[in-house]
Each structure stands twice: as structure tokens, then as C-alpha cells.
Amino acid sequence: xxxxxxxxxxxxxxxxxxxxxxxxxxxxxxxxxxxxxxxxxxxxxxxxxxxxxxxxxxxxxxxxxxxxxxxxxxxxxxxxxxxxxxxxxxxxxxxxxxxxxxxxxxxxxxxxxxxxxxxxxxxxxxxxxxxxxxxxxxxxxxxxxxxxxxxxxxxxxxxxxxxxxxxxxxxxxxxxxxxxxxxxxxxxxxxxxxxxxxxxxxxxxxxxxxxxxxxxxxxxxxxxxxxxxxxxxxxxxxxxxxxxxxxxxxxxxxxxxxxxxxxxxxxxxxxxxxxxxxxxxxxxxxxxxxxxxxxxxxxxxxxxxxxxxxxxxxxxxxxxxxxxxxxxxxxxxxxxxxxxxxxxxxxxxxxxxxxxxxxxxxxxxxxxxxxxxxxxxxxxxxxxxxxxxxxxxxxxxxxxxxxxxxxxxxxxxxxxxxxxxxxxxxxxxxxxxxxxxxxxxxxxxxxxxxxxxxxxxxxxxxxxxxxxxxxxxxxxxxxxxxxxxxxxxxxxxxxxxxxxxxxxxxxxxxxxxxxxxxxxxxxxxxxxxxxxxxxxxxxxxxxxxxxxxxxxxxxxxxxxxxxxxxxxxxxxxxxxxxxxxxxxxxxxxxxxxxxxxxxxxxxxxxxxxxxxxxxxxxxxxxxxxxxxxxxxxxxxxxxxxxxxxxxxxxxxxxxxxxxxxxxxxxxxxxxxxxxxxxxxxxxxxxxxxxxxxxxxxxxxxxxxxxxxxxxxxxxxxxxxxxxxxxxxxxxxxxxxxxxxxxxxxxxxxxxxxxxxxxxxxxxxxxxxxxxxxxxxxxxxxxxxxxxxxxxxxxxxxxxxx
Amino acid sequence: xxxxxxxxxxxxxxxxxxxxxxxxxxxxxxxxxxxxxxxxxxxxxxxxxxxxxxxxxxxxxxxxxxxxxxxxxxxxxxxxxxxxxxxxxxxxxxxxxxxxxxxxxxxxxxxxxxxxxxxxxxxxxxxxxxxxxxxxxxxxxxxxxxxxxxxxx
Numbered sequence: 001x002x003x004x005x006x007x008x009x010x011x012x013x014x015x016x017x018x019x020x021x022x023x024x025x026x027x028x029x030x031x032x033x034x035x036x037x038x039x040x041x042x043x044x045x046x047x048x049x050x051x052x053x054x055x056x057x058x059x060x061x062x063x064x065x066x067x068x069x070x071x072x073x074x075x076x077x078x079x080x081x082x083x084x085x086x087x088x089x090x091x092x093x094x095x096x097x098x099x100x101x102x103x104x105x106x107x108x109x110x111x112x113x114x115x116x117x118x119x120x121x122x123x124x125x126x127x128x129x130x131x132x133x134x135x136x137x138x139x140x141x142x143x144x145x146x147x148x149x150x151x152x153x154x155x156x157x158x159x160x161x162x163x164x165x166x167x168x169x170x171x172x173x174x175x176x177x178x179x180x181x182x183x184x185x186x187x188x189x190x191x192x193x194x195x196x197x198x199x200x201x202x203x204x205x206x207x208x209x210x211x212x213x214x215x216x217x218x219x220x221x222x223x224x225x226x227x228x229x230x231x232x233x234x235x236x237x238x239x240x241x242x243x244x245x246x247x248x249x250x251x252x253x254x255x256x257x258x259x260x261x262x263x264x265x266x267x268x269x270x271x272x273x274x275x276x277x278x279x280x281x282x283x284x285x286x287x288x289x290x291x292x293x294x295x296x297x298x299x300x301x302x303x304x305x306x307x308x309x310x311x312x313x314x315x316x317x318x319x320x321x322x323x324x325x326x327x328x329x330x331x332x333x334x335x336x337x338x339x340x341x342x343x344x345x346x347x348x349x350x351x352x353x354x355x356x357x358x359x360x361x362x363x364x365x366x367x368x369x370x371x372x373x374x375x376x377x378x379x380x381x382x383x384x385x386x387x388x389x390x391x392x393x394x395x396x397x398x399x400x401x402x403x404x405x406x407x408x409x410x411x412x413x414x415x416x417x418x419x420x421x422x423x424x425x426x427x428x429x430x431x432x433x434x435x436x437x438x439x440x441x442x443x444x445x446x447x448x449x450x451x452x453x454x455x456x457x458x459x460x461x462x463x464x465x466x467x468x469x470x471x472x473x474x475x476x477x478x479x480x481x482x483x484x485x486x487x488x489x490x491x492x493x494x495x496x497x498x499x500x501x502x503x504x505x506x507x508x509x510x511x512x513x514x515x516x517x518x519x520x521x522x523x524x525x526x527x528x529x530x531x532x533x534x535x536x537x538x539x540x541x542x543x544x545x546x547x548x549x550x551x552x553x554x555x556x557x558x559x560x561x562x563x564x565x566x567x568x569x570x571x572x573x574x575x576x577x578x579x580x581x582x583x584x585x586x587x588x589x590x591x592x593x594x595x596x597x598x599x600x601x602x603x604x605x606x607x608x609x610x611x612x613x614x615x616x617x618x619x620x621x622x623x624x625x626x627x628x629x630x631x632x633x634x635x636x637x638x639x640x641x642x643x644x645x646x647x648x649x650x651x652x653x654x655x656x657x658x659x660x661x662x663x664x665x666x667x668x669x670x671x672x673x674x675x676x677x678x679x680x681x682x683x684x685x686x687x688x689x690x691x692x693x694x695x696x697x698x699x700x701x702x703x704x705x706x707x708x709x710x711x712x713x714x715x716x717x718x719x720x721x722x723x724x725x726x727x728x729x730x731x732x733x734x735x736x737x738x739x740x741x742x743x744x745x746x747x748x749x750x751x752x753x754x755x756x757x758x759x760x761x762x763x764x765x766x767x768x769x770x771x772x773x774x775x776x777x778x779x780x781x782x783x784x785x786x787x788x789x790x791x792x793x794x795x796x797x798x799x800x801x
Numbered sequence: 802x803x804x805x806x807x808x809x810x811x812x813x814x815x816x817x818x819x820x821x822x823x824x825x826x827x828x829x830x831x832x833x834x835x836x837x838x839x840x841x842x843x844x845x846x847x848x849x850x851x852x853x854x855x856x857x858x859x860x861x862x863x864x865x866x867x868x869x870x871x872x873x874x875x876x877x878x879x880x881x882x883x884x885x886x887x888x889x890x891x892x893x894x895x896x897x898x899x900x901x902x903x904x905x906x907x908x909x910x911x912x913x914x915x916x917x918x919x920x921x922x923x924x925x926x927x928x929x930x931x932x933x934x935x936x937x938x939x940x941x942x943x944x945x946x947x948x949x950x951x952x953x954x
Contacts, residue, residue, distance in 0.1 A: 022900045025830070031824075690935075
């Protein structure tokens with residue numbers, strides 16, 4: 001394993017270059033983009049969870065001043081293809097506007113285009129729709145049964161996918177187990193809910209046959225999917241990536257929004273803008289996240305050694321499966337968490353219900369799975385009478401065991417879980433006062449003051465460096481084995497460096513990331529490097545910043561591009577210094593021979609761009625290189641038993657939480673929060689810290705506040721921020737954090753992923769703390785998130801829900 | 802009304818919100834819309850120096866008043882204000898969507914209370930949601946801005 005080495009810019013504090021334009025209000029979000037002649041779309045949405053559409057009458061709407069068009073699902077379907085899904089289910093047709101049936105409350109039924117968003121909304125209210133309500137499937141476990149109302153009648157079942165895997169001698173290990181701990185845990189429906197809703201502007205250029213798209217998007221294959229649905233060639237859609245995305249954390253997909261806006265623009269021959277309002281975003285955008293029921297069995301010895309794990313999960317997908325069922329497959333890459341467990345079984349079932357569709361959410365199914373695993377670990381500690389920290393330590397994969405192959409086929413790259421756990425405990429105390437004793441003393445003070453108080457722990461993995469091999473695991477018909485990322489470097493005649501990437505960013509700081517990486521590779525000042533965004537036609541193959549992958553895969557692409565650039569500079573240098581190529585070295589921009597003769601950076605650039613007479617014969621002019629990199633360790637299809645290397649890198653985090661529970665109200669207050677994190681080599685410390693802390697706050701929301709709730713009739717009960725509760729300063733405590741560095745042997749600088757950090761472990765840790773508090777009162781555990789005050793209060797009253 | 806120190810006159814419909822007027826008519830797009838029902842705080846502007854949610858204030862209600870948006874908060878020399886500078890130093894943002902409202906809310910807090918406690922900060926920012934940062938670096942930025950302002954005198 002590479003030893004950490006001193007670096008000039010990587011891992012050192014350096015101002016985040018994006019911040020300036022955001023603090024001045026000069027970010028450029030999609031809502032800020034209004035080409036001349038833009039018309040605005042409004043939406044007619046279904047009030048029913050499930051209904052047949054009898055008729056749609058646009059007459060009154062069309063009479064309103066300023067209304068240009070009303071389009072129904074039937075009309076749109078004539079000119080477009082269904083949206084892409086990854087299961088082979090032709091009976092399930094996902095379209096921007098409902099056709100014949102509406103399958104969830106909030107689904108778009110028709111769109112109105114008008115001179116302003118306000119007029120479009122007025123007109124949408126004037127569109128008359130007759131519905132015939134149909135029975136709805138809402139509870140996924142009931143929806144799985146024969147005779148349940150069908151979301152998609154043509155499919156004949158609500159079970160969209162069911163995959164069963166067994167790795168190793170699970171039956172034997174359970175038969176031999178001295179103790180089996182079992183939990184059933186519920187991760188209720190929530191999502192990332194960015195503060196910017198989804199938006200898109202589409203402008204059709206009929207003279208060039210080109211559709212320009214500006215969107216708040218974070219989505220692999222977005223341009224291709226939009227083109228396919230609109231029956232355009234893939235080179236007829238140009239997605240502009242120089243659009244700031246106002247938060248995403250996975251969900252900013254919006255293919256259906258872009259297809260609708262694109263169709264409207266092509267039909268009306270003018271740009272069309274569709275910006276969701278908050279209600280549309282929360283229930284019409286198909287942006288919900290995992291909604292899961294887990295049953296976990298953990299086989300142990302009396303001493304607390306884990307020997308096998310069985311995980312069964314049912315995921316309520318809502319009405320339409322886009323990329324979401326794939327979120328059941330990704331956690332296979334970390335199915336045993338950070339623990340040495342010799343065998344594992346996993347059963348994953350995706351079920352359709354009459355609810356809003358799911359989409360990718362931060363971690364792509366890993367955070368709910370981590371919560372399930374950690375809940376089982378806490379249960380094992382309870383059942384065996386062991387300390388929750390001790391049982392984790394006992395089962396951690398040891399530092400000398402890496403790379404470590406888990407039963408499901410993935411090899412973890414590196415880690416030192418015990419050291420990170422030590423670090424988080426250290427945060428809670430001082431050299432003189434050990435952390436745990438300090439935390440327990442504070443807990444006892446709270447108890448003495450009449451609170452229930454408890455300590456929670458979670459030790460979790462964050463797979464990083466996203467590839468898409470889970471597509472193949474979930475459906476062998478998907479044979480994609482690479483998930484590339486590209487970088488172009490150019491040095492101009494003035495010697496100035498520009499780096500070009502072809503992704504949009506949602507706050508991850510990619511300009512800073514790329515400038516830092518290029519600077520490190522070339523030995524040039526990062527502040528002098530310009531970073532710009534190509535669009536989807538001028539750019540390189542790109543899969544967007546999902547799966548905690550940019551530091552890793554862009555790192556590869558930057559390394560590759562810089563290596564090619566340096567090779568060319570060395571060739572120019574050797575030619576001009578009159579020595580063989582193997583006698584020159586590149587350092588900090590200059591090429592030097594063994595005698596110390598030097599050709600400096602400005603001269604190298606000038607030769608390459610302006611002085612053909614000094615160029616080596618046959619060498620192309622210019623200093624332009626493009627490098628497209630595979631994700632490390634990708635390239636193979638899954639074997640029939642589902643084993644394959646999923647992500648290449650495994651970051652680790654340990655959370656330690658002290659929760660105080662008010663016995664009168666059931667309200668939980670997080671009195672202390674400590675977090676230690678290891679993502680290998682950090683590129684920019686401030687950026688990584690922000691992601692870890694922000695993901696933790698998001699996870700606190702999942703644990704205690706956030707849920708998309710539905711009535712028994714399938715009506716959404718959380719339609720605004722008055723009901724769907726995002727954590728504020730009042731809910732998120734001070735969090736003390738520390739970093740640890742175990743470099744990955746499989747990346748350019750030892751870096752791992754960090755974009756989903758914090759969220760990986762916070763829900764489990766907070767739940768663990770609340771349950772420890774309740775255990776002090778002899779009640780609980782509560783095994784359904786979010787743990788609401790009413791749940792706590794009822795548990796205290798001894799009334800199980 | 803006075804917007805960022807300049808007298809601006811425009812006609813608008815009675816139902817137009819202050820946020821829509823600022824964004825659509827005055828092209829001050831640094832004011833962001835997050836929820837349009839007065840909860841998230843993205844659209845925060847200062848009305849006569851006080852933070853308000855411009856999505857639930859009618860433009861007509863601002864008639865004759867002074868409005869400060871993020872575009873009007875910078876230092877007179879065109880540089881960053883102390884709060885903006887502290888937000889950069891502490892990396893108190895990621896996607897930038899809540900940031901203008903957050904900067905304005907902090908500016909109003911420090912104008913009224915140059916040395917706020919942790920509880921003061923949490924109270925003043927309790928109505929400004931940030932989904933990226935978890936608030937830790939935002940609190941650090943507020944404390945940094947207060948310290949730096951005190952040091953400048």
C-alpha cells in the first residue's frame with residue numbers, strides 16, 4: 001500500500017474556487033436561463049392514486065389569453081417513445097404524461113404552455129379531466145399478493161423484480177450458529193429534496209435539427225435517453241453542462257421533464273421552460289427515494305463472532321421503475337458492511353405501488369442497507385449481552401486483511417476500521433478524560449435531569465467510484481461494463497492551462513477538484529488553471545457525478561491526460577535539447593536533460609503552438625490531449641451467482657451520538673455528535689468535510705423527521721415543507737469531526753469517494769442512540785425510520801404501535 | 802422602491818410576488834425560489850434592513866420601501882462583504898442555492914448583534930434551510946465574520 005506522501009496542493013487547505021460566485025448570487029441555475037421567445041409550461045396533475053382517464057377537455061384553458069397549447073398524454077405518446085427503464089418489462093410504459101390511466105396522485109396528466117408560468121398555472125386549473133377511480137395498491141407487502149389491485153394491469157403482477165443470491169454455506173452456517181439475531185426494520189419513503197426543484201429549458205433549432213437542453217441535471221446517459229424518447233438521433237440533443245445545479249444528492253434526473261419540454265419546443269418551434277414548483281417536485285417529479293422493509297438474520301457464536309448474514313428486502317418502487325430497482329443491487333458490493341462474515345444471502349424484491357416513482361438517492365441503496373445491517377449488529381449485542389462497540393471491533397475486517405474479498409464477490413480496497421473507531425471515541429474526550437467515560441458521564445447527567453438518554457454508534461462503508469455493474473446484476477440483459485469519465489487538457493500559446501470536463505455540478509466543487517488534480521499532476525499553480533464545461537456533443541464520454549466517483553474516475557482521466565501531455569512536452573524538449581527521449585525529465589513545467597539544460601514551460605508551449613520549425617518531425621501542433629478513463633477495477637460482467645467487483649473503493653465512517661429524549665413529548669435532541677471518516681487521500685479538505693457534515697445532517701433528517709407519508713387512499717400527506725420536515729439549525733447539532741487516511745491502492749493518489757459520506761451511517765447511529773435511551777426505560781427498540789416524537793412517546797407509554 | 806440603493810419604478814400585476822418582480826422584471830436572479838411557501842428561506846431579502854421571504858411578500862407591499870438583495874450586499878469597492886468573505890473562508894456552502902438568503906440573514910443578524918452566541922446564530926438562521934452543509938461550516942462562517950468584523954473595529 002502506498003505510504004501517504006507530501007503533496008504540493010492535494011490534501012492541503014485551498015480556497016474552493018466555486019464559492020465566490022455563489023456568495024455573490026452569480027450562480028447560473030436553470031431558472032435563471034430564459035432564451036428569447038421562451039414559453040412556460042404548467043402541469044395538470046392527477047388527484048387520484050389510480051384512475052382511468054375518461055376525457056380531457058382543454059377548451060376553457062385554450063381560451064385564456066396567453067395560452068399557446070395544451071397537450072395530453074395521448075398526443076405526446078404518438079410522437080415519443082416510453083422512457084428508459086432497466087428491467088425488461090415492456091408492459092410497464094413510463095411516460096412524461098399519463099396515458100389512459102393515472103397511477104399515482106400527482107402524476108402529470110396534461111401540460112399547458114403559456115407566455116408566463118402564472119398564466120400556465122391558471123390555464124392548468126381550467127383543463128377539465130374526467131376520471132374513473134380504480135382500486136389502488138399501496139402497501140407493498142399486500143401489493144405482492146395474488147388478487148391485489150394491479151398498478152400495471154398488462155404486467156399481471158406488482159412484482160417488478162425478484163433476485164435471490166446465496167454466497168457461501170449460508171444454510172450450514174445458520175445451522176451451526178450458536179445464536180441468531182433477527183430484526184425487521186423499516187426505512188420509510190423519503191428523498192434528498194434539494195432546495196432547487198428540477199427545471200429544464202429546451203430549445204429546438206429547426207434549421208440545424210438540434211435540440212438544446214439546459215437542465216438542473218445529475219444523470220448518467222441523460223442526453224441519450226432524451227434523444228431516444230424524442231426519436232431524435234443521439235447527436236441531435238445538446239445538453240449544456242455549464243448550468244449550476246441547486247443540490248441533487250442523486251435525484252436530479254428529470255428525463256421525463258426534458259422529453260416533455262423538448263417535445264413542446266419542437267412542436268411550438270420556440271424554447272419551452274419547465275420549472276417545477278415545490279408540490280410538483282415532491283409528488284410529480286418521480287424523485288422519491290428508497291422505501292424498504294428489511295428482514296435481517298445475523299448468525300453468531302456465543303462470543304459474538306458473526307458467521308453468516310441473511311438479508312431480505314422489499315422495496316416499494318412506486319408506480320414506475322426507472323433506475324431505482326438497480327438500487328437493490330448496488331449494496332451487494334458491501335453486503336457484509338465492515339465485518340468479517342463468511343457467507344451471505346440476499347433476496348431483493350421490487351414492488352410497484354400507486355405512489356410516486358423512485359429515483360436514485362445518495363448512496364444508491366447503501367444507506368438503508370447499512371441501517372439494516374447496523375440494526376442487526378445492535379440486536380446481536382443485545383441478545384448476547386455484549387457491548388455494541390466491542391462486538392463491532394471484534395468483527396471488523398483487520399487492516400492486514402486487505403484487499404479483502406467479501407462473499408458476494410467484491411474486494412474491499414483498504415481500511416483501518418479500528419483506528420477510525422478509536423478516533424471518534426477520542427473526539428468525545430480528551431487525553432486526560434477518555435471519550436467513552438466522558439460521554440457516559442454526560443448521558444448520566446441527562447438522565448439525572450429527567451431525560452431518557454442513550455449513546456448510539458454506527459460503523460459503515462461508503463462504496464465509491466461508481467460503475468454501473470449493478471445494472472447487469474439486476475438484469476443480465478444490461479451488458480454495460482464501463483462507466484467512463486473524461487478530461488481534456490489544453491495548453492495555449494501563452495502557456496496557460498485549461499481543463500475541460502463534461503458534467504454539470506451540484507455543489508461538489510468539481511472545478512476545484514480538477515484544478516487541484518491537474519496542478520498536482522503537472523506541477524503548475526492551480527489558481528492559474530481555468531476549468532470549463534463542454535456540452536454533451538463537444539465533451540468526452542461522461543457518466544455524471546454519481547456514486548461518489550469523481551475524485552476517483554476524474555482522477556484517472558486527469559492522470560491519463562497529464563501523462564500524455566507530459567510525454568509530448570518531453571518529446572519536444574528532447575528534440576530541442578538534442579538528446580534521446582529517455583534522457584529528459586519533466587518537472588514543474590520544464591523539461592531538463594541530464595546535463596541540466598532546460599527548456600522552460602513558456603518555450604515548450606510556444607514551440608508547440610507557433611514554431612513548427614522547432615517541432616519534432618511528425619508531431620501534431622498544439623498541446624491538446626483527451627483522456628477517457630474507465631472506473632478502476634471495472635470491465636467484467638457479473639457471474640451467474642451475482643458475484644462481481646462492484647465499486648473499486650470503500651470509504652469508512654464511524655458515528656458516535658448521544659441522544660436525549662424528552663419523556664413528556666417524545667422529542668429527541670442530539671446532545672453530542674462525533675464522527676470520524678476515512679476516504680483515503682483527501683483532495684480538498686474543506687470540500688470533503690462539507691460533504692461529510694452535510695450528509696450527516698441529511699441522515700439525521702432520515703432518522704427523525706423526513707417521510708413522504710400517504711393516506712390509506714393513496715393521497716400524499718406531505719405536500720409542502722410544512723409537512724416534509726428538513727432539518728434546520730435547530731435540529732442539527734454541533735458535529736465534531738475528524739479524518740483518517742487509509743489510501744486506496746487502486747486510485748491515482750490513494751483517494752476514495754466522499755460524496756455520499758455521513759448519510760451512510762447517520763440514520764443507523766441516531767436510531768441506535770434513541771433505542772439505547774429507550775432501553776434505559778425498558779422499552780423499544782423502535783425499528784422504523786423516521787422515529788417520530790409520537791413513536792417515542794407511545795413506546796414510553798408502553799403502547800407499541 | 803429602492804433596490805440595492807437605486808430607485809426602481811416598474812408596473813406589475815397585483816398578484817406578483819416580490820421575488821418574481823426581482824427575478825423576472827429586475828433580472829436580479831441571485832434571489833432564489835426554493836419552496837414558494839415561506840419555509841425554506843432561499844428567497845430571503847432585506848426589506849428596510851430586516852430579512853423577509855420575498856416569495857410570500859407581494860411586490861406591491863414593497864412599494865416605497867428599501868430592498869437589499871444579494872447583488873447589493875458587496876463591499877463598496879466591488880469586493881466581497883465581510884460575511885461573504887467569511888462564507889468563502891469557511892466553505893459555508895456547496896451548491897449555492899440557499900447561499901444568497903443565508904448571507905442576507907447573517908448580514909441582518911450581525912448588524913443587530915455583532916457578537917452572537919451559538920443560540921443566537923441558530924435562532925437567526927432557523928428559517929433558512931441548507932440541504933448541503935449541515936450548517937456546521939455556516940455557523941463557523943458566522944463566528945468568523947463576527948470575529949473579523951470585531952478585529953476591524
